[in-house]
Amino acid sequence: MHLNLRSRIALRLAMALGLAVLYVPLLVVLVNSFNASRSFAWPPSGFSLRWWQAAWQEPGLRTALWTSVKAGLGATGIALVLGTMAAFAATRHRFFGRQAVSFLLALPIALPGIVTGIALNAAFRTVLTPLGIGFGLFTVIVGHATFCIVVVFNNVSARLRRLSSGSEDASADLGAHTFQTFWYVTLPAVRGALFAGALLAFALSFDEIVVTTFTAGPGTQTLPLWIYDNLARPNQGPVVDVVASALIVLAALPVWLAHRMSAEAL
Template sequence: MHLNRRSRIALRLAMALGLAVLYVPLLVVLLNSFNASRSFAWPPTGFSLRWWQAAWQEPGLRTALWTSVRAGLGATAVALVLGTMAAFAATRYRFFGRQAVSFLLILPIALPGIVTGIALNAAFRTVLTPLGIGFGLFTVIVGHATFCIVVVFNNVSARLRRLPGSGEDASADLGAHTFQTFWYITLPAVRGALFAGALLAFALSFDEIVVTTFTAGPGTQTLPLWIFDNLARPNQGPVVDVVASALIVLSALPVWLAHRMSAP
């Protein structure tokens, strides 16, 4: 498609405006983390690194960070196992209700987080509480896994659709059993998609707040919950900016790696 000069300029301006709406607020947060003022004053009254040092010395922050890491790793592990198995079942086999199963697997990522959180909260109170299992890290991992499975399922399914079955057929013809074929033929071909799905799943779990609010117990606080609780506290604004700035960098890295790994 050929565009005239005015159309190209208009498209470039629209793209620049869209990128500005997305990334200028992030840049403001990053600059405010070096603000010498104790408030969200803009423009910055001066530049200082003391808020980065103060954030590192926050004991509650370190505890919340470790909780988020454990929840993210747990949800990612569950998503890798279940999402990969579901992707192989929906892509490599034909059975009654296959499309319905695929739809049900993808649906959680489209549902509003508050709907998922309320549903999980009610389910946990009905099923787990009578068994003596209260709200805590386990329920957070289960809640996060519900939407982390989707990204693994989508990544692995997309890779399997582009992967011809001739290699697996040849391996079977040469006498390899199912697990040998998977280990030597299929796994190397989908390894990039698995890695990309794991990175995206961890990133989604790490910054989730809505579902976490309904599934975390009183003593379980992830990093996003810590940020939300400290956002309105006096003199905590600069520390929150520091944490948000660090999360911007940490969140961008796995997304970039996942994009590189999932590219054909």
């Protein structure tokens, strides 16, 4: 489609405006993390690294960071196993209700987080509490896995749809059993999709707050919960800006890697 000069200029302006709305607030937070003043002021009164040093010395911050890492790794591991198995079942086999299963697997990512959180909270109280299992890291991992599975499922399913089954059939004809075919033929072909799905799942889990609020116990605090709790404290404002700036970089890295891997696979 060919556009005239006026239309191209309008589209570029609209794109620039959209990017500015998305990324200028993030840039303000990043710049303000180096602000020498304790109070938020724009433009910054000076530049300093003392808030970065103060953030690293926060014991509660380091504990919350490690909790988020453990929750993200646990949820990603569950999502890789269940999401991959579901993707193979939905794309490589035909059975009654296959479309309904695919819809139900993708539904959690579309539901509002507060709905998922309330449902999980009620389910955990009904099922786990009578068994003596209270709210904590385990319930957070299970809660995050409910929507991380969707990311892995979508990535692996998309790769399998583009992957011909001829190589797998040839492997079976040459005498390889199911697990040999999967390990030597299928897995190398979908490895990029698995890695991309794992990166996106970890990123989703790492910065999730709504579902975490309903599934975390009193002693379980992830990094997003730590940020939320410290927003109301006036002396912690610069430290929160530092943590938010670090999260911008940490969240962008896995998304960029996943995008690169998905683009290379096309």
